[in-house]
Structures are given as structure tokens and as C-alpha cells.
Amino acid sequence: MANNLTHFDPFNELSRLEAFRGFDDLMKNFRLRSMFGDVDTEPRIKIDVTEDEEKYMVKADIPGVKKEDIDIDINGNEVAIAAELRRDKEDNAGEAVVRSERYYGKQYRSFTLPREINEANVFATYENGVLQMTLPKKSGTSSRKITVN
Template identity: 45%
Template sequence: MSNLSRFDPFSIEPVSEMFQGLFRPLRGISNEDAPLAQMKIDVTENDTAYQVKAELPGVEKKDIDVKIDGNVVSIHAKVERNKEQKEGERVIRRERYSGAVSRSFSLASDIDEASASAQYQDGVLSLTLPKKTASEQKRLQIN
């Protein structure tokens, strides 16, 4: 006798087997080659402001751009690196990296752009984003 099994067309197992390992990092790529592949951020909140810390190792302060639009914060950074190792007059190894990374996220409250501040030290961008005070709703008189 042969074994019978029920076919489930909506089963996800064949699909997961087909894509198994597809999203693992490739072996030839190291973090040194692409230091800004993914910007890591931490966002904390208190009653009056948001604190954002973004890791941007090796980026110059002049190459960082932060934009605030209402409750949306966008951070853009670009980096160019040139490393040379010489032995005598011959160039043994030359590495160049050029790339950019950006990250946008929205917060629950609008940001007071006029009093927002940013600091960059030791590869960490720190943003202090004060919340806008909730304005009272204006009640219109009906004539």
C-alpha cells in the first residue's frame, strides 16, 4: 500500500524551504566594507522632548544633514574613505569606500524646530527634539 498525504495549497513550508538562506548576509561582504549599511538609532521620550541617538561611525560632521518636517525626522549622511598601504614605492593595497545612508521616521508629536538641537561626538549623533506645545482649540462664535 502507498501512503496518502493531504495536500494543503496554502501551506507555507514549501515556500520557506525555497527561500531558506536567501536573506543571510553574503560571505564576501564585511562590515568594514560598508560601515553605513544600516544606521542604528535609539529614540527615547519624556514629557517635553524626544532624545534621538544615531550611530554614524567615521562620518564627518559636515557630511550629516538632519531635516525636521512636522513630526517626521530625516537623517542623511555620506562618507568617502581612502586608505592606502605602501611598501616602498609600490602600492600594495588601496581601498576606497564611498556611500550614503539615510533614515526617516515619524514621531507621535510635532517637533518644535526652532528649539531643536544636535550634537555629534565620537560617531554618535545626538538630537534633542522638543515637542510643540498643544495649542488650545479655538472656538468660533456662530453669528
């Protein structure tokens, strides 16, 4: 049973179509673009979730954070990942920031899985900006079909 846990973004999907490749260029000249064009959004934690009979495997891209700054919370079948990228204070006398595009702050991602997780046996590692989690499925958990009278 494969589940697609990807958040749907209609504009992102449109930009992939050949007919809309110039959509971004078109929006650059649109009046509202100038009002919102320079607003940076925080990066999303991108995830891949796969499963087999016993467990879910999650890979989450969280570059630039220390493993001590990653929090994972599991409640039943809900998984939440929070990470904080801290800015190092640099005090360079005589230097002024011309442009800063690197993101600093908190990122958060949560998702729901079809079956509950056995929290006691969860295993997580973080290496090269990728968080990998093994989430064992709780045994004995089954869904019950309800008949409507």
C-alpha cells in the same frame, strides 16, 4: 508612551534563538548563498529614541563621518538623517588593495514620531561617532479622535 521604532528583520531575530545559531553555517553551504554571499550591504544608521513630556531624545550611531557631512531634515513629525562617509584618496605606488571592507558612501535613515517637532528649538551634537538630538515636542499639538458614522 513608549514607541518601538526598530525595523523588524525576521532573519536577524531568528539568528538570536539558540535553535538557529547554526543557521548562518547552514546557509554557507546553500547554493544561493554563493550567489549573494559576497554582496556588501550599506550599514544602517542605528538609532535609540526616548521621550519625556516635553521632548524626544535621539541617539544615532554614525561612526567615521565628519559633522559637516551630516544632514538632518525635520518635517512635522518626520525626521530624516543623511550622512556621507568620504574616502580619502590614497596614492601608494606599488601597493594593491587585497581586501577592502570599510564602507564609503551615503547612509540614510528616516523615522516618524507620534507628535510634531518644534523645529526652531532642535539641538544636535556629534561626538565619538554618535549623533545626539533633542527634539522638542510642538505644544498644542493633540490628536483628534474621529467617530465613524
